[in-house]
Amino acid sequence: MMDWTTSHFRYLARQLSRHALLYTEMVTTGALIYGDTARFLRHEPAEYPLALQLGGSDAGELAHCAKLAEQFGFDEVNLNVGCPSDRVQNNMIGACLMGHPDKVAEGVRAMIEATSLPVTVKHRIGIDGRESWDDLCEFIEKVSGAGCKTFIVHARIAILEGLSPKENRDVPPLKYDWVYALKQKYPHLEIIINGGIKTFGECNEHLQHTDGVMLGREAYNNPWLLASVDSEFFGAPASTLSRHDALRAMYPFIQSELERGVYLTHISRHLLGLFHGQPGGRQFRRYISENAHKSGAGLEVIQTALEKVREPEPALIAEA
Numbered sequence: 001m002m003d004w005t006t007s008h009f010r011y012l013a014r015q016l017s018r019h020a021l022l023y024t025e026m027v028t029t030g031a032l033i034y035g036d037t038a039r040f041l042r043h044e045p046a047e048y049p050l051a052l053q054l055g056g057s058d059a060g061e062l063a064h065c066a067k068l069a070e071q072f073g074f075d076e077v078n079l080n081v082g083c084p085s086d087r088v089q090n091n092m093i094g095a096c097l098m099g100h101p102d103k104v105a106e107g108v109r110a111m112i113e114a115t116s117l118p119v120t121v122k123h124r125i126g127i128d129g130r131e132s133w134d135d136l137c138e139f140i141e142k143v144s145g146a147g148c149k150t151f152i153v154h155a156r157i158a159i160l161e162g163l164s165p166k167e168n169r170d171v172p173p174l175k176y177d178w179v180y181a182l183k184q185k186y187p188h189l190e191i192i193i194n195g196g197i198k199t200f201g202e203c204n205e206h207l208q209h210t211d212g213v214m215l216g217r218e219a220y221n222n223p224w225l226l227a228s229v230d231s232e233f234f235g236a237p238a239s240t241l242s243r244h245d246a247l248r249a250m251y252p253f254i255q256s257e258l259e260r261g262v263y264l265t266h267i268s269r270h271l272l273g274l275f276h277g278q279p280g281g282r283q284f285r286r287y288i289s290e291n292a293h294k295s296g297a298g299l300e301v302i303q304t305a306l307e308k309v310r311e312p313e314p315a316l317i318a319e320a
Helices: 007-016 029-034 037-041 059-071 094-099 101-114 133-145 176-185 200-206 217-221 223-233 243-249 251-259 264-268 281-291 299-306
Strands: 050-055 076-081 119-127 150-158 190-194 212-214
Touching (some): 007 223, 029 050, 029 059, 037 059, 050 059, 059 076, 059 101, 076 094, 076 101, 094 119, 101 119, 101 133, 133 176, 150 176, 200 223, 217 223, 243 251, 243 299, 251 264, 251 299, 264 299, 281 299
Parallel strands (some): 050 076, 076 119, 119 150, 150 190, 190 212
């Protein structure tokens, strides 16, 4: 989810769900150590609970960044062992680490020793060349032996030779039964399932077999899905918030971002899915796309775009 789950999208997501755990986009250890640390870790307190997702493999660097996660107020630090991009493979980051479980265990152990935050691992069920059930169990056992108790499992292998990152999200078949079997084999571990999940019905089915569900691109492309998460899964009262309310609640944040020099298009691109499937949604997206990039574009672009979408009557909001 690099370039997707930025602070600007997370702020929108938090208007819709107060309880879902949000994850940052993957940030490499090198960027945090040798780059603009404060910029990469910047977030709003309103985004909590929030996990920092790291990309890296050097135990010392991972430990250093785990300390930074705690210093900057994150609630969890997560190691990405699932990203199939070739640009990170070359630096021993992401899914290629599935082939090096000892190295992952070493990094996890160092992170746990460096912070009091929960340390979790997000990974695939395998990679080409190491895609057997026994390979997966070896990975789980070595990394859990280093102290990791929570695994977020994308239920596909990653094919590192011959497929693009986009193809790796669709081409390798989903094997949800493998994730279910992990929970059965390792009941003492927290196993969270990920990959291709789009509806609450699917979520509830997976929760019969696992401890949690992670939504990725579906939550980004159709963020309104998050508006029912708290009542569906956390026992909170049903929200009476409308899409319009959620966007208006972001106005002060958007204005503050503009005032510190952020271009409107860097913010507005994360709002385009809010009116997905709604009358006027296409006009909302078109107006933003045609105007947010213009010099001097400000909050008025979002306000005008919002006028393109009919606001529901108050009595109908709860039924939407």
